[in-house]
Amino acid sequence: MTKHYDLVVIGTGTAAMVGAMRVRAAGRSVAVVDFRPFGGTCALRGCDPKKMLISGANAVDHTWRMRGRGVAGDARIAWADLMAFKRGFTDPVPQKHQERYSERGIDTFHGRARLTGRNSLEVGEETLEFSNLLIAAGAEPRKLGIPGEEHLVTNEGFLELGDMPKRIVLVGGGYIAAEFSHIAARAGAEVVILQRGERLLPQFDPDVVGWLMESFRQLGVDVRLETTVQAVEQTRAGFRVHAQTKGKAVDVHADLVIHAAGRGPAIDDLGLDAAGVEHEGGRLKLNEFLQSVSNPAVYAAGDAAQVGPPLTPVSSHDAKVVAANILNGNSERPNYRGVPSVAFTIPPIAAVGLTEREAKDQGLLYRVKNQKASDWFTARAAAEPTFGFKVLVEEGTERVLGAHLVGPNVDEVINIFALAIRHGLTADDLKTTMFAYPTGASDVGYML
Ligand SMILES: Cc1cc2nc3c(=O)[nH]c(=O)nc-3n(C[C@H](O)[C@H](O)[C@H](O)COP(=O)(O)OP(=O)(O)OC[C@H]3O[C@@H](n4cnc5c(N)ncnc54)[C@H](O)[C@@H]3O)c2cc1C
Numbered sequence: 001m002t003k004h005y006d007l008v009v010i011g012t013g014t015a016a017m018v019g020a021m022r023v024r025a026a027g028r029s030v031a032v033v034d035f036r037p038f039g040g041t042c043a044l045r046g047c048d049p050k051k052m053l054i055s056g057a058n059a060v061d062h063t064w065r066m067r068g069r070g071v072a073g074d075a076r077i078a079w080a081d082l083m084a085f086k087r088g089f090t091d092p093v094p095q096k097h098q099e100r101y102s103e104r105g106i107d108t109f110h111g112r113a114r115l116t117g118r119n120s121l122e123v124g125e126e127t128l129e130f131s132n133l134l135i136a137a138g139a140e141p142r143k144l145g146i147p148g149e150e151h152l153v154t155n156e157g158f159l160e161l162g163d164m165p166k167r168i169v170l171v172g173g174g175y176i177a178a179e180f181s182h183i184a185a186r187a188g189a190e191v192v193i194l195q196r197g198e199r200l201l202p203q204f205d206p207d208v209v210g211w212l213m214e215s216f217r218q219l220g221v222d223v224r225l226e227t228t229v230q231a232v233e234q235t236r237a238g239f240r241v242h243a244q245t246k247g248k249a250v251d252v253h254a255d256l257v258i259h260a261a262g263r264g265p266a267i268d269d270l271g272l273d274a275a276g277v278e279h280e281g282g283r284l285k286l287n288e289f290l291q292s293v294s295n296p297a298v299y300a301a302g303d304a305a306q307v308g309p310p311l312t313p314v315s316s317h318d319a320k321v322v323a324a325n326i327l328n329g330n331s332e333r334p335n336y337r338g339v340p341s342v343a344f345t346i347p348p349i350a351a352v353g354l355t356e357r358e359a360k361d362q363g364l365l366y367r368v369k370n371q372k373a374s375d376w377f378t379a380r381a382a383a384e385p386t387f388g389f390k391v392l393v394e395e396g397t398e399r400v401l402g403a404h405l406v407g408p409n410v411d412e413v414i415n416i417f418a419l420a421i422r423h424g425l426t427a428d429d430l431k432t433t434m435f436a437y438p439t440g441a442s443d444v445g446y447m448l
């Protein structure tokens with residue numbers, strides 16, 4: 001059966017939801033398609049379930065830090081109960097999303113979408129024709145092209161684990177490795193991170209990451225840098241991970257091996273060629289309006305587009321841009337100025353705006369305030385010695401250029417710097433703002 005829509009959206013994650021709702025609110029006919037339960041990565045397999053597990057890890061870590069400081073007794077993670085706590089949030093998501101679409105008169109299709117022409121796709125037995133298509137298909141773990149790759153468990157598997165295995169190896173050393181290692185080690189696992197790069201979390205400032213490394217040491221996470229995983233072999237007892245570190249072969253044994261080696265746009269199986277949608281090196285070729293350069297009916301947003309950083313607020317922002325361009329003609333371009341990012345380790349690490357290297361490369365004149373601040377009140381009250389910051393301010397204009405933070409509350413405090421950077425506030429604007437005391441925000445004035 002063939003149906004026609006003004007807009008068909010591939011995906012039901014953040015980008016899809018925002019795009020579909022906005023176009024539908026303008027009275028256009030809209031359909032969404034997903035082969036997984038509705039809700040997308042963030043709500044079901046990413047940000048939210050992970051943060052539910054971090055709640056447990058945070059609680060035990062805080063108790064451990066307060067031992068001998070007025071808190072007695074032990075605390076430990078009861079994994080099955082923590083997972084049930086997580087499912088209390090995630091289980092109702094697909095049904096809620098389905099209802100939200102239905103209430104707004106958006107048609108829903110369950111199945112894998114495959115493009116069949118410039119303005120048509122198939123999902124199961126149905127053919128959907130569209131005036132516009134929004135590709136909001138998200139990202140998938142990158143293929144590593146190594147023997148035994150099929151043994152790797154992804155974020156999806158980790159966030160559904162029934163039991164916490166004894167020995168875990170994480171392949172890669174970015175966001176997922178940092179966050180999952182902090183959960184797993186606090187739940188009792190022995191964790192090894194095998195990171196190809198020279199340092200962990202290369203997306204963050206090296207000095208600030210350096211201060212965070214103390215928390216990995218304290219936790220007993222074995223971080224091996226400049227180590228590239230080359231094969232995963234199944235053994236009787238579990239897995240043997242073969243890696244190369246600085247020219248030497250190393251083997252690490254594990255009960256579970258997790259893919260934490262990057263994600264790329266999920267566009268391989270969409271049938272893009274049938275729709276005349278050009279792509280190169282695993283990426284869609286898009287113009288400044290997030291529109292396909294070769295098929296003007298087609299737009300993309302979020303992780304599938306990866307024009308901005310692959311983060312949830314970016315998916316939502318992209319979708320608003322696309323909806324406006326579909327409804328009003330191409331008029332809006334995405335603006336990624338001041339996108340904050342947090343890795344939810346304990347304590348968290350956060351960044352927004354320019355790094356020192358970027359400011360240098362742009363030839364900007366700036367001053368830096370850079371300090372490890374373990375003796376500040378915030379660190380002492382939380383019994384958390386890992387606390388520090390690096391903040392860049394432009395000389396002359398006094399605009400805040402970048403902020404790089406680690407320590408208690410920085411996952412919230414970074415949003416103040418994001419506000420300043422996005423809206424061009426000066427160091428003085430922040431210094432003269434009265435923030436409630438004592439809170440994370442009340443440190444901001446002293447960081448400038
Ligand atoms: C473990 C993890 C933790 C994360 N934590 C954070 C965080 O703390 N903060 C943050 O900002 N970001 C985080 N992210 C990133 C964030 O989840 C993504 O940037 C965001 O969810 C992307 O949203 P999206 O709408 O672009 O795509 P998605 O939410 O991935 O939605 C894409 C949907 O498209 C569907 N789909 C794909 N192909 C097809 C097809 N052919 N037919 C039908 N349906 C299809 C998929 O099933 C999926 O449901 C995390 C990611 C991971 C993996």
Ligand SMILES: NC(=O)c1ccc[n+]([C@@H]2O[C@H](COP(=O)([O-])OP(=O)(O)OC[C@H]3O[C@@H](n4cnc5c(N)ncnc54)[C@H](O)[C@@H]3O)[C@@H](O)[C@H]2O)c1
Pocket residue numbers: 144171172173174175176177179194195196197201202227228229230259260261262263309310311341342343344
């Ligand atoms: N808090 C957050 O915002 C958050 C949390 C989790 C994931 N995410 C999103 O999900 C995406 C994927 O996360 P990720 O951690 O998988 O990717 P990442 O890009 O953060 O890190 C991947 C790392 O894997 C390493 N690597 C690649 N191949 C390797 C190999 N064969 N052996 C050893 N190391 C190897 C790379 O050096 C790289 O540093 C991120 O880009 C991020 O946008 C965000």
